[in-house]
Amino acid sequence: MIQVKLFDYEHEKDLEADVNLFLKDIEENKLLDIKYHVAVTSEDEDEQIYCFSAMVLYRK
Structure with a gap:
């Protein structure tokens, strides 16, 4: 099954940190x-x- 995860931030460093955490x-x-x-x-x-x-x- 294909899934999506959405991220939205006012600061690019916050986006980077959260996406990297999710990707782990x-x-x-x-x-x-x-x-x-x-x-x-x-x-x-x-x-x-x-x-x-x-x-x-990503695939679940």
């Missing part, structure tokens, strides 16, 4: 793909908000 429990041959995305938005002219996300596809 996945056998390498069960990992299918990792999709990565960065989005940026601005609430006002002085502040930008970042969204770092990843989707891990």
Whole structure:
């Protein structure tokens, strides 16, 4: 069965740490793909908000 795990953080280091922690429990041959995305938005002219996300596809 193919599964997905979604991650979403405001800081890239938080995303990296959580994805790495999750991957420790996945056998390498069960990992299918990792999709990565960065989005940026601005609430006002002085502040930008970042969204770092990843989707891990794996076999259970």
